Amino acid sequence: MALFDKFKEKVSSAKEKMSDKMAETREKVSTAVSNTKEKLKFTRLREGLTKTRTNLVNRLAGALLPGRKIDEALIQEIEEILITADIGVKTTTAIIASVRTRVRKEGLDNAAELYDFIKQEILGILQQGRDKIKSMADNKPFVIMVVGVNGVGKTTSIGKLALNFKDDGKSVLIGAADTFRAAASEQLEVWAERADVPIIKQKQGADPAAVAFDTLQAAIARDADLIMIDTAGRLHNKTGLMAELEKISRVMKKLKPEAPDEVFLVLDATTGQNAIQQAKEFTKVAPVTGLILTKLDGTAKGGVVIAIANEFKIPVRYIGVGEKIGDLQEFDPAEFVNALFETEESHSNADAAAQ
Ligand SMILES: Nc1nc2c(ncn2[C@@H]2O[C@H](COP(=O)(O)OP(=O)(O)OP(=O)(O)O)[C@@H](O)[C@H]2O)c(=O)[nH]1
Numbered sequence: 001m002a003l004f005d006k007f008k009e010k011v012s013s014a015k016e017k018m019s020d021k022m023a024e025t026r027e028k029v030s031t032a033v034s035n036t037k038e039k040l041k042f043t044r045l046r047e048g049l050t051k052t053r054t055n056l057v058n059r060l061a062g063a064l065l066p067g068r069k070i071d072e073a074l075i076q077e078i079e080e081i082l083i084t085a086d087i088g089v090k091t092t093t094a095i096i097a098s099v100r101t102r103v104r105k106e107g108l109d110n111a112a113e114l115y116d117f118i119k120q121e122i123l124g125i126l127q128q129g130r131d132k133i134k135s136m137a138d139n140k141p142f143v144i145m146v147v148g149v150n151g152v153g154k155t156t157s158i159g160k161l162a163l164n165f166k167d168d169g170k171s172v173l174i175g176a177a178d179t180f181r182a183a184a185s186e187q188l189e190v191w192a193e194r195a196d197v198p199i200i201k202q203k204q205g206a207d208p209a210a211v212a213f214d215t216l217q218a219a220i221a222r223d224a225d226l227i228m229i230d231t232a233g234r235l236h237n238k239t240g241l242m243a244e245l246e247k248i249s250r251v252m253k254k255l256k257p258e259a260p261d262e263v264f265l266v267l268d269a270t271t272g273q274n275a276i277q278q279a280k281e282f283t284k285v286a287p288v289t290g291l292i293l294t295k296l297d298g299t300a301k302g303g304v305v306i307a308i309a310n311e312f313k314i315p316v317r318y319i320g321v322g323e324k325i326g327d328l329q330e331f332d333p334a335e336f337v338n339a340l341f342e343t344e345e346s347h348s349n350a351d352a353a354a355q
């Protein structure tokens, strides 16, 4: 009996050791998977920003050569690079003013020393307004309404976001409140299928506010974490369409007084300064709480993200770096700046500056 008990003890201690080992391995695998995911995400971002890097960062690196003297001609050259990279006159003027102050105060004379300074200035701009980001916790169902002009990427972004949220373990419902354009809800349905999330829709021409109401009602009944409402593309000067957005919000408030919790304005980065104009007009008439910048992969005008963050103090929440479902990334200012500035030139400049 005693022998049997000893044997049992041995087996159970071996089992415990094995399960400890398995837990350890599982943890190692999950850390490795999440590290790989992070690396892949960064690589996609880096690739997506290639054209903007060529247009902005490589030109900056070319001007801020180690040993080059800091003089008026250099400062004007930097100014021109920033403006032509779609950072906008207002934001460029602010960056140049900081550059001048720094040069004067610290008596800098080596151009390479400005490279890192400009990178930090840009990071500071991108970090503005981020303390206003609302938490989704204890706020079920969180209501996100997505607005913007035609073709900027509203529907596509909702599809990609649905997958992001689902991957985070959230239950999502999407509402096809673009009842205006033919085939709009079918397009959203394809995305919903890809992300494997339910969609609430009505026939073309139905009242968008009724679709939004149904979606929120279904989310409450199903105890869903969040809903996203797709809306028809509209111009800020079309009063009927703008009133429609207001009506969607008003109707949803009957079910959840604080709805919509977020209004995301989608802007197409390839339109450069036009995107700034759209943001100006939309923020006048709609309570925009966050921005989604799409199509950064196809453009050298990615500098517009910096201009928009500076002018509107509304946080950029997501950026689109490709057409695939995984290509909408949560915007992280530090990651964005690192991906943008990571060039061969930047390393040689930093090395030279350190010497
Ligand atoms: N390359 C690239 N293409 C994108 C991105 N986001 C959206 N697109 C493309 O932009 C086009 C328009 O996207 P939609 O999502 O239909 O735009 P929308 O704002 O819903 O358009 P309307 O409903 O007509 O107002 C599609 O061909 C998308 O594939 C992106 O980040 N990168």
Ligand SMILES: [Mg+2]
Binding pocket: 154, 155, 156, 178, 184, 230, 231, 233
């Ligand atoms: Mg659409």
